[in-house]
Amino acid sequence: MALSSELIEQLGDQLYEAFASMTTLVPFTEQHPEIEIEDAYRIQERFIQRRLDAGEKIVGKKIGVTSKPVQDFLGVFQPDFGQLTSNMIYAEGDTISLDELIQPKAEAEVAFILKEDLIGPGITAMDVIRATDYVVPCFEIVDSRIDDWKIKIQDTIADNASCGVYVLGEATGDPKKIDLTLAGMVLEKNGELLSTSTGAAVQGSPANAVAWLANTLGELGIPFKAGEVILSGSQSQLVPVTDGDTLTCTVGDLGSCSVTFAGKTAVERAQQEAGIEEDAA
Amino acid sequence: MSKLETTFTRDDIVRLCERVEGAQKEARPIYKLTEEYPEMTMDDGYVVQNELRKRFIEQGHKLVGWKAGLTSKAKMKQMGVDVPSIGFLTDKMAVPEGAKVSVSELVHPRVECEIAFMTNQDLEGPNCTAKQVLAATDYVLPAIEIIDSRFQKFSFDLQSVIADNGSSARFVGGGRPRYADELILRTIGSVLEKNGEIVEMGAGAAVMDHPAEAVAMLVNILHKLGETLPAGSFVMSGGITAAVAVEPGDSVIARFQHLGSVSVSFVE
Numbered sequence: 001m002a003l004s005s006e007l008i009e010q011l012g013d014q015l016y017e018a019f020a021s022m023t024t025l026v027p028f029t030e031q032h033p034e035i036e037i038e039d040a041y042r043i044q045e046r047f048i049q050r051r052l053d054a055g056e057k058i059v060g061k062k063i064g065v066t067s068k069p070v071q072d073f074l075g076v077f078q079p080d081f082g083q084l085t086s087n088m089i090y091a092e093g094d095t096i097s098l099d100e101l102i103q104p105k106a107e108a109e110v111a112f113i114l115k116e117d118l119i120g121p122g123i124t125a126m127d128v129i130r131a132t133d134y135v136v137p138c139f140e141i142v143d144s145r146i147d148d149w150k151i152k153i154q155d156t157i158a159d160n161a162s163c164g165v166y167v168l169g170e171a172t173g174d175p176k177k178i179d180l181t182l183a184g185m186v187l188e189k190n191g192e193l194l195s196t197s198t199g200a201a202v203q204g205s206p207a208n209a210v211a212w213l214a215n216t217l218g219e220l221g222i223p224f225k226a227g228e229v230i231l232s233g234s235q236s237q238l239v240p241v242t243d244g245d246t247l248t249c250t251v252g253d254l255g256s257c258s259v260t261f262a263g264k265t266a267v268e269r270a271q272q273e274a275g276i277e278e279d280a281a
Numbered sequence: 282m283s284k285l286e287t288t289f290t291r292d293d294i295v296r297l298c299e300r301v302e303g304a305q306k307e308a309r310p311i312y313k314l315t316e317e318y319p320e321m322t323m324d325d326g327y328v329v330q331n332e333l334r335k336r337f338i339e340q341g342h343k344l345v346g347w348k349a350g351l352t353s354k355a356k357m358k359q360m361g362v363d364v365p366s367i368g369f370l371t372d373k374m375a376v377p378e379g380a381k382v383s384v385s386e387l388v389h390p391r392v393e394c395e396i397a398f399m400t401n402q403d404l405e406g407p408n409c410t411a412k413q414v415l416a417a418t419d420y421v422l423p424a425i426e427i428i429d430s431r432f433q434k435f436s437f438d439l440q441s442v443i444a445d446n447g448s449s450a451r452f453v454g455g456g457r458p459r460y461a462d463e464l465i466l467r468t469i470g471s472v473l474e475k476n477g478e479i480v481e482m483g484a485g486a487a488v489m490d491h492p493a494e495a496v497a498m499l500v501n502i503l504h505k506l507g508e509t510l511p512a513g514s515f516v517m518s519g520g521i522t523a524a525v526a527v528e529p530g531d532s533v534i535a536r537f538q539h540l541g542s543v544s545v546s547f548v549e
Contacts (some may be wrong), residue, residue: 182538184470184484193354196484196521198470204479252468252484252538
């Protein structure tokens, strides 16, 4: 580890303040170029502890950086993870308020809900299928507390893997009845096709990503419990969203999840204010 | 009766057809036809393609079906067109599953994953619908299309590509046949692997929102050509994935949800 405990606590607090005030920070990798991945996870721990202190609960985990293009972009060869908390949950049919987000983007994914604890190391994709209660099509709305999404891997890990909010679809499926690797993923925005993909986009198969998470959490001594929601990683590109947009993702043999957005993001509001000032000048 | 309106004389048609036929048979790149005929239309392209089909059939090739091309929004945008294109398929283009294809017989071979249809009723335009296509489908199967643009340095336009039979070269059908009504073709996923690495992936909706829509469109273009789609036709509905270049030594496998897989490899 390269950073002192005091600095780690300080950076975790800064992230919490940025989250609470919907502002962004200069990337930690610019402020402290020596920051390591291990430091970043300890900053994340502090950031999340502040959210728990404010009354939230941990409800699951998200896996990020699971696709080859994103791994190539960030120069890493493994995923990362963040914590899902109780304030992040939306149900299908809810409208997601952009007023409470900074610079959100949506990703279409498949979520796993466990019926048994998965304690790594030594967990395989086969164990994941055995321990999964059901799978659900879902959207993760990622958001970044770092200026303009100028993230390196350490920045996003510290920032809770850039997690914003998430919405699970009402459709549920049995992972023993679905080919999660080859099931198609069709993503539409306002009724227009945006892209298509398959589960293979996520570490070769979403179950591989969940096994990686179980093993990583096992090494770190972080619990991974029955009932937790696991967002297994994006099967789509990142989709910018704005007021009035509706996104739908449909997974072969599983079903779909739709979500609507309303309001103005912190970045949109700032741009609008800057525009008004310019007009006044 | 063909409803094509051509700007070409009979001499133009024969000359261009012979040029395309020579390029295909000798694996020799040619300049796009619009270099010589800048005013060439899509109808002109189909008139040359019709002539090519007639010649191949006279030479003993058997017409086995058709292919739809430029069926994804991304490809249409790339080509600057808003309509897909079609080409014909003969028995000489069929390659068995698992076979080795010699690239020396091709110019710029590329592969893509497709869902193919085998029909059991005649289909006729001009108002053919996806619903009619599904009702006239015996079964669907996975396929790899090996396309090959015969134009120099990939410099082509839609008119030239149509004259070149929609870049048709070879096709591999196989995998697991399925009844179409047992599947949701929009969300069938497909993954293309080259030498063990995933190179492309997508789902059926990439093809005109539904592969059967592409077949209906094909039947409606056939009507313009004065043709119908007879029962027993093999139709490739268009690439789910982008086309991937191949060279000698490459081995590709197209894996499909519910439809198994198709593989083919390439040699000198």
